[in-house]
Amino acid sequence: MSHVFPRHTKANPPVAESGDGCYIIDKTGKKYFDGSGGAAVSCLGHSDPDVTKAIKDQIDHIAFAHTGFFTSEPAEELADLLISHAPGNLDRVYFVSGGSEAVEAALKLARQYFLEKGEPSRHRVIARRQSYHGNTLGALATGGNQWRREPFAPLMIDTSHISPCYEYRGRRDDETAFEYGQRVAGELETEILRLGPENVMAFVAEPVVGATAGAVPPVEGYFKRIREICDAHGILLILDEVMCGMGRTGTLFAHEQDGVSPDILCVAKGLGAGYQPIGAMLCTSEIYAALESGSGFFQHGHTYIGHPTACAAALAVFKKLSGGLVGRVSPMGEKLDGALTTAFGQHPHVGDIRGRGLFRGIELVEDRATKAPFDPARGLNKAVKKAAFEAGLICYPMGGTVDGVRGDHILLAPPFILEDSHVDEITDKLDQAFRSVF
Numbered sequence: 001m002s003h004v005f006p007r008h009t010k011a012n013p014p015v016a017e018s019g020d021g022c023y024i025i026d027k028t029g030k031k032y033f034d035g036s037g038g039a040a041v042s043c044l045g046h047s048d049p050d051v052t053k054a055i056k057d058q059i060d061h062i063a064f065a066h067t068g069f070f071t072s073e074p075a076e077e078l079a080d081l082l083i084s085h086a087p088g089n090l091d092r093v094y095f096v097s098g099g100s101e102a103v104e105a106a107l108k109l110a111r112q113y114f115l116e117k118g119e120p121s122r123h124r125v126i127a128r129r130q131s132y133h134g135n136t137l138g139a140l141a142t143g144g145n146q147w148r149r150e151p152f153a154p155l156m157i158d159t160s161h162i163s164p165c166y167e168y169r170g171r172r173d174d175e176t177a178f179e180y181g182q183r184v185a186g187e188l189e190t191e192i193l194r195l196g197p198e199n200v201m202a203f204v205a206e207p208v209v210g211a212t213a214g215a216v217p218p219v220e221g222y223f224k225r226i227r228e229i230c231d232a233h234g235i236l237l238i239l240d241e242v243m244c245g246m247g248r249t250g251t252l253f254a255h256e257q258d259g260v261s262p263d264i265l266c267v268a269k270g271l272g273a274g275y276q277p278i279g280a281m282l283c284t285s286e287i288y289a290a291l292e293s294g295s296g297f298f299q300h301g302h303t304y305i306g307h308p309t310a311c312a313a314a315l316a317v318f319k320k321l322s323g324g325l326v327g328r329v330s331p332m333g334e335k336l337d338g339a340l341t342t343a344f345g346q347h348p349h350v351g352d353i354r355g356r357g358l359f360r361g362i363e364l365v366e367d368r369a370t371k372a373p374f375d376p377a378r379g380l381n382k383a384v385k386k387a388a389f390e391a392g393l394i395c396y397p398m399g400g401t402v403d404g405v406r407g408d409h410i411l412l413a414p415p416f417i418l419e420d421s422h423v424d425e426i427t428d429k430l431d432q433a434f435r436s437v438f
Contacts, residue, residue: 019046022415022422024394032389033414035426036396040210040243040359040413043270044317044325051275051316058312067306074311081318082282085252088261091285094298095278095306099242099268100134102279103204106238106264107138108300110202113236113287116294122201125157126191128164130404132212133204133240142204145212146404160195162187164209165218168352168363169371169402181222189229197233202264207254210243213401214361214409215354217249223258236263236287242279243359246270246318247326248413250333250357257356263287270321276313277304325416333357336412336423343427349438358416363401364408373407376400380437381408387436393429 006013014026022045023031034042044051058074065072079093094109096102107125114122125142127133133143140149141156144164149156163170163184171180192200203226209216230237239262244254248270251257255265264287268279291298304310337353337360344350344362351365364384366374374380381397388395401407412426 021045021047022418030392032392032394033422033425033429034394035388035412035414035429036394037270037413037415038274038394039269039396040248040411041269041272041274043247043416044273044275044320045415045417046274048273048275048316048320050320051273051313054312054316055275055309058309061308063309064304065308066303067301072306072308072311074308074315075306078311078315078318081315081322082280085322086265086282087253087256089284089286090261090265090282092283092288094281094283095311096268096280096302097277097304097307097310098279099240099266100136100139101302102242102266102268102281103134103139103142103238103240104136105281105300106204106266106283107142107202109264109281109283109287109298110236110238112295112299113290114201116290119198121198124160124195124200125202125204126160126162126188126195126200127204128209129161130164130166130213130216130401131161131204131206131209131240132243133206134242143212144404145400147400160191162191164213164216165222166209166213166216167219168216168354171219177219178221181219182225185222185225185229188226189233192229192233192235197235200233200235202236202238203230204238204240206240206242206244207258208244208249208356208359210359211396211398211411214363214398214411215244215356215359216361217354217356218258223255223260227260230263238262238264238266240266242266242268243413244356247321247329247416248357248359249355250326250330252322252326254356271317272310272314273317275317276307276310278307278310278314321416329357329416332416332418332423333360335420336360336414336426339423339427340412343431344434347434349434355412358412358414358418360412362410362412364410373402376406381410383437384408384410384433387433388430390436391429391432393426393433395430395433 129144131144272278352363396411
């Protein structure tokens with residue numbers, strides 16, 4: 001009997017014994033292709049010798065030093081590298097242990113920034129439906145994942161949610177993709193004016209929506225309009241790249257492809273590639289200067305922020321990403337998209353295949369013509385996950401794609417080191433799963 005508190009009390013998962021590139025091998029010797037990188041985490045696969053060496057070398061020097069007393073060389077070097085590659089005016093890096101912590105830090109920094117500026121009424125956050133920003137209470141309140149939010153709603157801060165930029169479901173027949181994006185972006189200004197601009201501190205969004213909607217990219221011009229609205233009302237733009245960042249969509253930072261720059265950026269997952277728990281919040285020099293010239297103290301922190309061993313691992317990962325590995329993501333992503341389209345583009349229950357780079361989503365529907373989703377009671381996404389796992393493919397299905405209750409999708413986020421043969425393996429094993437389920 002296990003004394004581990006599992007994610008599901010009825011689950012009895014196999015024991016992961018070892019990793020070999022794109023594969024995880026369980027205790028019985030069965031190999032699973034990691035087609036989702038866990039949760040879009042394992043961008044380098046599971047056995048990178050350079051990263052494991054960096055971890056061991058750092059432990060030989062010092063494993064941990066509390067940031068209340070010390071900084072560390074890997075933290076300093078990693079921050080320098082991140083900022084040297086970051087677009088816009090991002091200038092400071094605050095290291096945490098994961099994505100939820102990064103979003104919590106971003107929310108607190110946004111609030112403190114306006115306090116330092118003498119605008120204490122600014123406290124409201126606006127985000128989007130069908131988004132996900134983490135599982136701690138502030139991040140959970142910000143996200144628009146209905147299933148995750150519902151049990152804890154009485155504990156959460158009041159957050160406004162506007163429509164997502166979800167072309168497959170939201171664009172009308174009488175408008176272009178650009179017009180659709182401008183229309184839904186305009187909801188932000190409507191909500192700001194409803195709340196009163198003097199009360200709003202930030203808008204939070206994923207450049208490419210991950211877990212809750214399944215790799216949904218924005219249409220052209222959407223984020224440029226969002227940036228204009230934020231600037232017009234003095235509101236901070238916080239971009240959450242915890243899942244879609246660190247090269248996952250084909251550029252180191254996902255928002256580069258939309259021609260905007262945030263005031264605060266959250267990254268995690270691919271930053272450490274799963275070798276150590278780490279995330280980061282990046283902010284502009286203007287935000288940092290407000291604290292530096294004011295209280296001089298960010299009223300926030302966790303024990304393991306800036307952990308030297310975690311930063312050493314992430315430094316080794318980032319050197320590989322920025323050293324050329326990200327250049328493989330777009331071409332391999334196009335190959336994966338082409339293979340998925342060839343295999344499933346006319347499947348009677350595949351409504352949409354979408355995404356950027358090696359971040360791809362497949363939305364499953366009962367009727368392609370009407371886009372009608374399956375009855376949630378069927379638990380289709382769970383059935384696909386189970387069937388794929390049995391076939392030796394790890395993918396990331398989820399339900400509630402359409403509105404938090406209805407809809408099913410599959411998220412694919414394989415390691416950047418995958419080869420052409422792996423693309424075929426993904427489609428073959430997914431085909432096995434579909435045949436079993438449908």
